Amino acid sequence: xxxxxxxxxxxxxxxxxxxxxxxxxxxxxxxxxxxxxxxxxxxxxxxxxxxxxxxxxxxxxxxxxxxxxxxxxxxxxxxxxxxxxxxxxxxxxxxxxxxxxxxxxxxxxxxxxxxxxxxxxxxxxxxxxxxxxxxxxxxxxxxxxxxxxxxxxxxxxxxxxxxxxxxxxxxxxxxxxxxxxxxxxxxxxxxxxxxxxxxxxxxxxxxxxxxxxxxxxxxxxxxxxxxxxxxxxxxxx
Ligand SMILES: [Zn+2]
Numbered sequence: 001x002x003x004x005x006x007x008x009x010x011x012x013x014x015x016x017x018x019x020x021x022x023x024x025x026x027x028x029x030x031x032x033x034x035x036x037x038x039x040x041x042x043x044x045x046x047x048x049x050x051x052x053x054x055x056x057x058x059x060x061x062x063x064x065x066x067x068x069x070x071x072x073x074x075x076x077x078x079x080x081x082x083x084x085x086x087x088x089x090x091x092x093x094x095x096x097x098x099x100x101x102x103x104x105x106x107x108x109x110x111x112x113x114x115x116x117x118x119x120x121x122x123x124x125x126x127x128x129x130x131x132x133x134x135x136x137x138x139x140x141x142x143x144x145x146x147x148x149x150x151x152x153x154x155x156x157x158x159x160x161x162x163x164x165x166x167x168x169x170x171x172x173x174x175x176x177x178x179x180x181x182x183x184x185x186x187x188x189x190x191x192x193x194x195x196x197x198x199x200x201x202x203x204x205x206x207x208x209x210x211x212x213x214x215x216x217x218x219x220x221x222x223x224x225x226x227x228x229x230x231x232x233x234x235x236x237x
Contacts, residue, residue, distance in 0.1 A: 001027075002186035006094045008032045010081055010112065011103035012059040014046045014166070015128065015175040019102050020063055021048070022179025026186075030073045034089075035060040036080040046168035083111035090115035098182050101125035102175060106152040113138060113145035117220045124181045126174050129166050131203035133174030137181040140223070142195030147215040170202045 007028045009016050012035040023031055039047070039054040039062060047059070054062045060076035067074035079085075081103060090099065090112065099121055101112045109125050116123035116138060125145060126135030138144045177200065184193050197210045214220060 002098075002183045003027045003029045004096070005186050006030050006032065006097040007100065007182065008034065008093060008097055009100045009102055010034050010108075011101070012047075012049070012063045013037070013043065013102070013104070014168075014171040015104075015126065015178065016059075016100075016102035017047045017049045017063070018172045018175030019100050019179045019182075020067065022176040023100075023182065024067060024070060024072055026179060026183035028072065028183075031064075031067055032075045032077060033060040033063050033067075034077045034079055034081060035063075036078055046166075046171055048172070081105075081108055083107045086111040087115045087118070090121055091119050093119075093121060095120075096122075098122045098124065098186060100178050100182055102178065109145060110149075110152050114219065117144050117223045120223070122182075122185055124178050124185070126178050128171040128174040128200075131167055131170050131201070133170055133177070133200040133202060135174060135177050135181055135198045135200070136196065137185050137190070137194045139185060139190045139194040142190070143212060143214040144195070144218060144220040146220060147195070147213075147218045148197045148211060150218075167202070170200075173202060174200060 007023050007030065009019055009031060012033050037059050039050045039057055039059055041055055044050055049063050049066050058078045060078050064074035064076035099112060099116055101109050101123060112123060112125065120140040123138040126133060136145055136148065181193055196212045199208045199210060
């Protein structure tokens with residue numbers, strides 16, 4: 001159950017704020033927030049846990065304070081997240097931890113995917129830009145992020161939110177959806193949602209669930225044990 005799990009939210013920005021709201025709505029009671037950044041005026045419209053009085057304060061601390069005021073046991077870790085540090089961080093988490101990757105750094109998403117696959121932790125990750133979002137839940141034995149996207153694209157091909165723009169409600173919907181996936185997995189629905197890429201085409205209102213079958217030569221294949229291998233049907237709906 002989500003109430004018993006250690007939820008670890010990486011990044012407390014545009015995705016992280018609605019994800020934290022969603023975790024609280026789902027009944028999460030233990031949440032750790034990891035972020036080194038400070039609240040800025042320019043982001044307040046979509047980072048809904050902060051207001052003008054918080055400008056300059058560490059996001060992780062402000063978000064944890066908000067959660068505590070609402071009955072959640074919240075811990076702030078003011079740390080800069082870098083791909084090289086993810087393996088040891090993920091390895092140190094509880095076996096039942098659920099990691100929500102909510103940063104805007106593609107390299108970090110792949111590093112978190114690899115570490116969670118290696119250490120058999122549950123991971124939910126996603127991204128949003130413009131009017132589009134995507135999200136995936138990865139559990140031991142399911143398809144992983146690399147099964148869908150083999151590697152991060154070259155940095156110059158990844159537009160930032162500043163360059164491409166993002167609607168506040170698009171990133172909010174995606175962040176809330178990440179919390180929903182975490183809750184679905186924790187409440188026993190992993191077989192229905194894990195390993196599938198959910199594409200949120202928010203301009204047209206269409207949500208598609210893609211794939212679901214682990215890629216045979218993906219690096220996650222060696223981390224699968226026979227007891228977790230199950231037939232999956234690739235679907236598009
Ligand atoms: Zn994989």
